[in-house]
Amino acid sequence: MFKFPRSILILAAAFALHNANAAEVNVYAAASLTDVMKEIAANYEKENTDKIVFNFGASSLLARQIAERAPADIFISADEAKMDDLQKAGLIATETRRDLLSNSLVIVVPNDSKLEITSPDALLTKVQKIAIADPRAVPAGIYTKEYLSGLGLWDKLEPKMVPTENVRAALAAVESGDVDAGFVYKTDANISKKVKVAFSVPVEKGPAIRYPVAIVNEAKNKRAAEEFLRYLESDSARKLFEQYGFIVKF
Amino acid sequence: MKLEIRALSLRLEQFTLELNVDLQNARTGIFGPSGAGKTSLLESIAGLRKPETARIRLDDCLFEDTEQDYSLPVRLRKIGYVPQDDSLFPHLSVRRNLLYGTDGQSKQNTFSFDHVISFLKIGALLDRDVRSLSRGENQRIVIARALLSAPRLLLLDEPLTALDAGLKETILEQLRSLHDEFGIPMLYVTHDPAEAIESCEEVLMLESGKITARGHPGELLG
Amino acid sequence: MWLTPAEWQIIGFTLAVCTLSTLVILPFGLAVAWPLARYRWPGKLLVETLVTLPLVLPPVATGMLLLKLFSRRGELGQFLHNQLGIDVVFTWRAVVVAAAVMSFPLLVRSARVGFQSVNQRFEHIARTLGAGDARVFLTVTLPLALRGIVAGVVLAFARAVGEFGATIVVAGNIPGRTTTLSLEIFETVQLGHDTSAYRLLIVSVIIAFGAVWLSEALMKKSALR
Numbered sequence: 001m002f003k004f005p006r007s008i009l010i011l012a013a014a015f016a017l018h019n020a021n022a023a024e025v026n027v028y029a030a031a032s033l034t035d036v037m038k039e040i041a042a043n044y045e046k047e048n049t050d051k052i053v054f055n056f057g058a059s060s061l062l063a064r065q066i067a068e069r070a071p072a073d074i075f076i077s078a079d080e081a082k083m084d085d086l087q088k089a090g091l092i093a094t095e096t097r098r099d100l101l102s103n104s105l106v107i108v109v110p111n112d113s114k115l116e117i118t119s120p121d122a123l124l125t126k127v128q129k130i131a132i133a134d135p136r137a138v139p140a141g142i143y144t145k146e147y148l149s150g151l152g153l154w155d156k157l158e159p160k161m162v163p164t165e166n167v168r169a170a171l172a173a174v175e176s177g178d179v180d181a182g183f184v185y186k187t188d189a190n191i192s193k194k195v196k197v198a199f200s201v202p203v204e205k206g207p208a209i210r211y212p213v214a215i216v217n218e219a220k221n222k223r224a225a226e227e228f229l230r231y232l233e234s235d236s237a238r239k240l241f242e243q244y245g246f247i248v249k250f
Numbered sequence: 251m252k253l254e255i256r257a258l259s260l261r262l263e264q265f266t267l268e269l270n271v272d273l274q275n276a277r278t279g280i281f282g283p284s285g286a287g288k289t290s291l292l293e294s295i296a297g298l299r300k301p302e303t304a305r306i307r308l309d310d311c312l313f314e315d316t317e318q319d320y321s322l323p324v325r326l327r328k329i330g331y332v333p334q335d336d337s338l339f340p341h342l343s344v345r346r347n348l349l350y351g352t353d354g355q356s357k358q359n360t361f362s363f364d365h366v367i368s369f370l371k372i373g374a375l376l377d378r379d380v381r382s383l384s385r386g387e388n389q390r391i392v393i394a395r396a397l398l399s400a401p402r403l404l405l406l407d408e409p410l411t412a413l414d415a416g417l418k419e420t421i422l423e424q425l426r427s428l429h430d431e432f433g434i435p436m437l438y439v440t441h442d443p444a445e446a447i448e449s450c451e452e453v454l455m456l457e458s459g460k461i462t463a464r465g466h467p468g469e470l471l472g
Numbered sequence: 473m474w475l476t477p478a479e480w481q482i483i484g485f486t487l488a489v490c491t492l493s494t495l496v497i498l499p500f501g502l503a504v505a506w507p508l509a510r511y512r513w514p515g516k517l518l519v520e521t522l523v524t525l526p527l528v529l530p531p532v533a534t535g536m537l538l539l540k541l542f543s544r545r546g547e548l549g550q551f552l553h554n555q556l557g558i559d560v561v562f563t564w565r566a567v568v569v570a571a572a573v574m575s576f577p578l579l580v581r582s583a584r585v586g587f588q589s590v591n592q593r594f595e596h597i598a599r600t601l602g603a604g605d606a607r608v609f610l611t612v613t614l615p616l617a618l619r620g621i622v623a624g625v626v627l628a629f630a631r632a633v634g635e636f637g638a639t640i641v642v643a644g645n646i647p648g649r650t651t652t653l654s655l656e657i658f659e660t661v662q663l664g665h666d667t668s669a670y671r672l673l674i675v676s677v678i679i680a681f682g683a684v685w686l687s688e689a690l691m692k693k694s695a696l697r
Contacts (some may be wrong), residue, residue, distance in 0.1 A: 178543050178561040335593065399601045418583070
């Protein structure tokens with residue numbers, strides 16, 4: 001008979017018991033939150049046995065996936081419309097919904113660009129191609145369209161627009177130099193070393209950007225989701241959000 | 251005509267084809283069992299196969315000289331080739347098959363289309379579908395096509411296989427008088443002694459790639 | 473009308489781009505298929521691998537390679553932008569490039585089989601009848617290989633119409649300028665406009681039928697029935 005050292009058996013039991021309580025929290029979050037959320041989750045996992053699993057993408061796509069019953073526990077959208085849709089469909093726990101963050105829009109150009117864009121008007125004459133997240137669906141694009149329509153510039157600029165899948169793709173397009181400028185969030189511009197901000201949309205003049213968060217009704221582990229949601233409103237999370245350039249709303 | 255084949259060496263599967271021979275007759279037969287190298291010999295003369303060494307000359311035209319690294323392209327050799335298997339272009343009509351070799355030739359270099367057609371008795375076949383032809387009809391058209399390109403030499407590889415006796419007789423007649431009618435010499439490959447005796451003035455016996463005998467067909471094969 | 477003007481534009485654009493890409497790859501495809509069918513040479517395996525690559529790589533990966541090459545900062549894109557003032561990425565040209573690259577292997581494979589099926593005896597006979605290389609190729613080889621070549625063209629065209637992954641990476645989905653049928657179906661599904669998606673799906677099926685019908689008609693016209 002093969003004798004297992006007893007200590008290994010005890011360790012194995014302890015490990016199993018330990019992990020029996022550890023849960024996975026599936027967080028579906030807007031693409032613009034990619035970098036900050038990863039860092040927040042890493043910190044969370046240092047103090048907590050739960051594991052955070054992310055699905056980043058355009059809020060429109062994520063909302064669609066959740067509507068098709070994708071296994072999300074928490075949804076952080078980049079605009080209220082997508083959250084409203086899910087709320088109307090009864091898919092989120094309404095009492096858990098709140099505004100988490102805000103952001104601002106900027107016009108970015110490639111780092112080595114010589115273009116001087118001091119206002120959105122300059123886009124009429126100085127550029128050929130402008131990257132924006134798809135204005136038909138993606139919040140960043142919708143906000144941009146809202147802003148430019150308010151200035152009466154949208155119709156004239158639309159022929160120059162190169163719509164992308166999500167706001168990070170718009171950023172990548174500017175980084176590659178294949179477009180002359182792009183509209184992204186200030187937080188995206190902060191992340192990238194290959195672009196520089198040409199113009200910042202003043203928060204008062206710009207569209208009201210809101211990132212609502214909520215727990216999905218069919219979340220597998222509500223306890224773990226609530227814990228992480230609380231953490232997102234903690235001081236350490238706040239510090240990180242502000243570091244990345246987000247405007248904190250809690 | 252004078253066909254010089256010197257120092258020809260072509261490695262085949264079982265043996266090496268080696269020849270050193272001058273041919274002068276209007277109708278020369280190449281006789282031997284299957285696999286003796288007869289087809290490879292014809293292909294070498296036509297330029298469809300490249301021997302390791304050879305010097306081949308037809309009258310005043312040098313075809314091949316491996317020592318000098320010289321090889322006349324197939325299309326310039328003006329050799330009519332009637333292979334063993336089906337060779338009529340399946341995507342062309344009988345008429346266009348016949349005319350294929352006459353493109354770009356001046357009228358003086360070609361034989362009259364009507365002359366060749368009536369000689370081989372294929373007038374009724376001109377508008378037939380190539381795929382509907384009997385073997386005998388097929389063969390006559392292939393011969394006619396080769397003739398119409400006004401070749402200097404005609405190479406025939408077992409042209410009468412799979413034909414019934416009566417048809418063989420007819421076409422043999424035509425082949426025998428081909429030289430009289432058109433003045434073109436021929437090399438005639440066969441493994442049938444009767445055919446050789448009927449149609450050739452001289453016969454070369456080919457066995458395992460070497461010429462083992464040479465002479466009058468009646469004497470060698472009769 | 474059953475289809476909106478915007479949808480008609482997309483269909484017309486897709487057909488135009490795919491026809492162009494197929495025409496562009498035809499001479500190159502034949503030029504590559506022919507030696508692959510007939511000759512052997514050191515490095516042949518490398519050529520075969522390169523040609524098959526777009527078939528095997530994930531389309532998005534191929535799109536990324538094309539993006540790198542044709543970007544304004546890329547090797548080819550730089551030259552085109554600086555010397556000729558031509559942009560490829562995010563324009564209709566990228567759509568053509570993506571379609572051409574992705575459909576090229578299919579054309580080569582079919583054409584190669586077509587060429588291999590041609591009995592060399594016919595080519596030999598043609599030479600003895602005085603035809604030079606060009607004439608042999610045009611009057612004997614090509615007609616006899618036609619079945620395989622036409623199949624290759626139809627396959628390539630169909631692949632071009634269905635192309636998505638590489639296109640969206642290198643051309644983007646710009647309404648009125650680079651949106652193809654496949655891209656539009658994707659977008660309508662994304663946005664939840666299912667009826668539009670189904671309408672366009674039906675159009676795709678009609679195009680597929682059309683392509684096959686055309687190839688049969690072409691085959692009947694050629695001497696080979």
